[in-house]
Amino acid sequence: NAGVTQTPKFQVLKTGQSMTLQCAQDMNHEYMSWYRQDPGMGLRLIHYSVGAGITDQGEVPNGYNVSRSTTEDFPLRLLSAAPSQTSVYFCASSDSGPFFNQPQHFGDGTRLSIL
Amino acid sequence: RKEVEQDPGPFNVPEGATVAFNCTYSNSASQSFFWYRQDCRKEPKLLMSVYSSGNEDGRFTAQLNRASQYISLLIRDSKLSDSATYLCVVNMIKAAGNKLTFGGGTRVLVKP
Numbered sequence: 001n002a003g004v005t006q007t008p009k010f011q012v013l014k015t016g017q018s019m020t021l022q023c024a025q026d027m028n029h030e031y032m033s034w035y036r037q038d039p040g041m042g043l044r045l046i047h048y049s050v051g052a053g054i055t056d057q058g059e060v061p062n063g064y065n066v067s068r069s070t071t072e073d074f075p076l077r078l079l080s081a082a083p084s085q086t087s088v089y090f091c092a093s094s095d096s097g098p099f100f101n102q103p104q105h106f107g108d109g110t111r112l113s114i115l
Numbered sequence: 116r117k118e119v120e121q122d123p124g125p126f127n128v129p130e131g132a133t134v135a136f137n138c139t140y141s142n143s144a145s146q147s148f149f150w151y152r153q154d155c156r157k158e159p160k161l162l163m164s165v166y167s168s169g170n171e172d173g174r175f176t177a178q179l180n181r182a183s184q185y186i187s188l189l190i191r192d193s194k195l196s197d198s199a200t201y202l203c204v205v206n207m208i209k210a211a212g213n214k215l216t217f218g219g220g221t222r223v224l225v226k227p
Binding site for chain 2: 035040041042043044045090103104106107108109
C-alpha cells in the first residue's frame with residue numbers, strides 16, 4: 001500500500017534556486033494539499049486542490065506554485081528559494097465529501113533547507 | 116489568539132498512568148474535529164475523529180464540548196509507545212470557505 005508518496009525526502013538548496021517537490025497518491029482521492037510544518041507553529045496549509053485542474057491558495061501561498069493535471073499528482077514548486085522556506089513539507093490527500101470533513105492521509109514529508 | 120490552541124507540554128506520564136489534555140478552538144461554527152498522532156520526524160497519522168457524543172478507541176477517549184469550544188483526549192494505561200506529539204485538527208467554517216486548522220501539538224512523554 002503506497003498511499004501518499006513524496007520525493008525527495010531531503011533537499012538542500014541555495015537561495016534563489018528553484019525546485020519541485022513531488023507528491024503522488026494511489027487512493028483515487030480528489031482532495032490533495034500541501035502543508036509546511038515549522039517548530040511551534042503546527043501545520044500550515046500552502047495550497048490545495050479539490051480535483052484535477054482545480055487549485056486554490058491556502059494560508060501561506062506566497063513563493064509557491066502548484067498544478068493538478070491528474071488526480072494522482074500534485075507537485076509543489078518553489079519559484080526562488082528563500083531561507084524562510086526552510087521547513088518540513090507534507091503532502092496530504094483525502095476522500096471527496098463534505099469539504100475537509102474527511103481525515104487526511106499524509107506523505108512522510110520532505111525536509112528542505114535553504115542556505 | 117490562535118484559532119486552535121494546545122498546551123505544548125511536555126506531559127511527563129508514568130507508564131500505566133492516565134493522561135488527558137485539551138484543545139481549544141475559536142470558531143463556534145467549526146464542523147469536524149480530529150486527533151492526529153505525530154512521532155518525531157514522521158508524518159501525522161489519524162488517531163481518531165471526534166464525534167459530538169464522544170468516542171472511544173481502546174485506551175483512547177475523545178470528547179467534544181461545543182459550549183466551551185474544546186475537544187479533549189484521554190489516554191488510559193499509558194504505554195511507552197504512546198510517547199508522541201498529539202495534534203488537534205479543526206474544520207472551521209468561514210465566509211471564504213472551510214478551513215482545516217492544526218493546533219501546534221501537545222507532546223506526551225511516557226516514562227518507565
